[in-house]
Amino acid sequence: MRLSARNQIKGTVVEVKKGATTxxxxxxxxxxxxxxxxxxxxxxxxxxxxxxxxATVVIKASDVMIAVD
Structure with missing residues (x-):
């Protein structure tokens, strides 16, 4: 599969925590x-x-925000 997103990072799933829908x-x-x-x-x-x-983590975002107290 080819994607336009350039931020693709290969890894291993360490946990899947299922909720009601997500x-x-x-x-x-x-x-x-x-x-x-x-x-x-x-x-x-x-x-x-x-x-x-x-799994491959694919990150496609136009904004990356950081907040601190």
């Missing part, structure tokens, strides 16, 4: 870094995502 998928991208994505439960099921699965 899952939080945690992906270890190496170096002790974890990226968390919030996707539908249907997407998790359709893609067969589970702990230990290989």
């Amino acid at each position: 899952s939080h998928v945690r992906v270890d991208i190496g170096g002790g870094q974890i990226v968390t994505s919030s996707i539908t439960n249907e997407a998790v099921d359709d893609l067969g995502i589970k702990t230990g699965s290989k």
Whole structure:
């Protein structure tokens, strides 16, 4: 598959936490870094995502915000 998004990081799924309609998928991208994505439960099921699965994190955003107290 080819995508226009250039921010693609390969990793391994370390946790899938399902809620009522949405899952939080945690992906270890190496170096002790974890990226968390919030996707539908249907997407998790359709893609067969589970702990230990290989996955690619794709980040496509026009803004990146940071806030501090």
